[in-house]
Amino acid sequence: MQVSIVDAFTRTPGAGNRAGVVLDAAGLGVDAMQRIAAAVGASETAFVLTGPGAEGVKLRYFTPTDEIEFCGHATVATFHLLTERALLPRSGTTRLECGAGVLDVELEATEVSGSRAWIQTPKRPWAESPVSLAQALALVGGTVDMVDTSLPVLRNGHRLMVPMRRREDVWALAPRSGPLAELLRPHGMTGVYVFTRDTREAGSVAHSRYFAPGVGIAEDPVTGAAGGPLGMYLAMHGVLELPAAGGTVRARIEQGDAIGKPGRIEVEVTGRAGQPEQVRIGGVAVTVLEGSLRI
Incomplete structure (x- = not known):
């Protein structure tokens, strides 16, 4: 099976978030796709x-342990490889069909x-x-006094979104993956997404980390599927200012620096x-490796 390795949300090999891409998966069963993702x-x-x-384009996404409905960085990686x-x-519009529905792509x-x-x-x-916020934070290695109380802690789909005051606190987190997955599982949740407005670069709006042990990911380096909801969250709460009469605003989210x-x-x-x-997410990518995988 031909497999490509692509780093997304970066142009530097070894940075960003790494995805596997199989361009010709027609005829592969779920078990085979899961084995390939694990390998x-x-x-x-x-x-x-x-x-x-x-x-x-129709896509399916697998972590090393589970199938998921949508993945931002693997989608960026796939369209990078296709172009x-x-x-x-290299320019134009198309559509993506995946477990989350049919989504527009430009x-x-x-x-x-x-x-x-x-x-x-x-x-x-x-x-x-x-x-419990205190319990969730304890399992990612934090405490409630690290939370930015000017913004709410909210659930969005299968992730908990937690605003924090300082980037140094975000960097200091060290999750206990097993207990965190056990806490979230009964509620149909798989991860905790922490972010702060204390960014590294002046042009950024937020700095983040994402722990998703519920789908076998101790820490996801750069998470497009969470970055989109974060953009909406920040606009809901006035951090990103949309025009009163309607319009569009763009911003940048940092992730992966801590690791x-x-x-x-x-x-x-x-x-x-x-x-x-x-909301839309945008990203570039770089192809790192092409090869054959024996399954």
């Missing part, structure tokens, strides 16, 4: 089932070789945390002030 060992591997074609192989034009040719993929992210409901794999997620939020309606 590749990236946080996610994307499998192209159909396309590219008039109907777009690099000239299977898609490819934007960059000055450097390749494209930036802008991907509509799935919407998930917002709710209060179903678990030596820095990546940058572009986010684009559309809507009215305090009422975001849609």
Whole structure:
């Protein structure tokens, strides 16, 4: 089986978030895809089932232990590879079909070789945390006095989103993966996403880390599927200011720096002030390795 290794949300090999990509997965069963993802060992591997074609591209995503509905960095990696192989034009629009539904994708040719993929992210409901904040923070190695109380702790889909005051506290976290997964599992949750407005770069809006032991990922280096909801969250609470009459705002999220794999997620939020309606994530990638995997 031919497999590509691609680092997403970066142009530097070894940085960002690594994804496996299988461009010709038609005919592979779930068991085979799961074995391939486990052998590749990236946080996610994307499998192209159909396309590219008039109907777009159909993908399935697997962590080393589970199938998931949507993965931002593996999608960026896949569209990077498709344009690099000239299977898609470097600019234009297409669609992505995955477990989360049908999502719009725009490819934007960059000055450097390749494209930036802008991907509509799935919407998930917002709710209060179903678990004790103190307990969840203790299991990621933090305490409640690290929380930025000017913003709410909220659940979005299968992740808990926790704002923190200082970047040094975010960097100091050291999760206990097994107990954290056990705490979240009864509530249908798989991870804790922590972020702070204390960024490394002046042009960024947030700095983050994501622990997802519920799907076999101790720490995901750069998480597009969480960056999209974070963009919406920040617009909901006025950190990203949308025009009162409606419009679009863009920002950048930092992730991966704490573990030596820095990546940058572009986010684009559309809507009215305090009422975001849609979010897209944008990112570039670099192909690191091409090879054959014996399964």
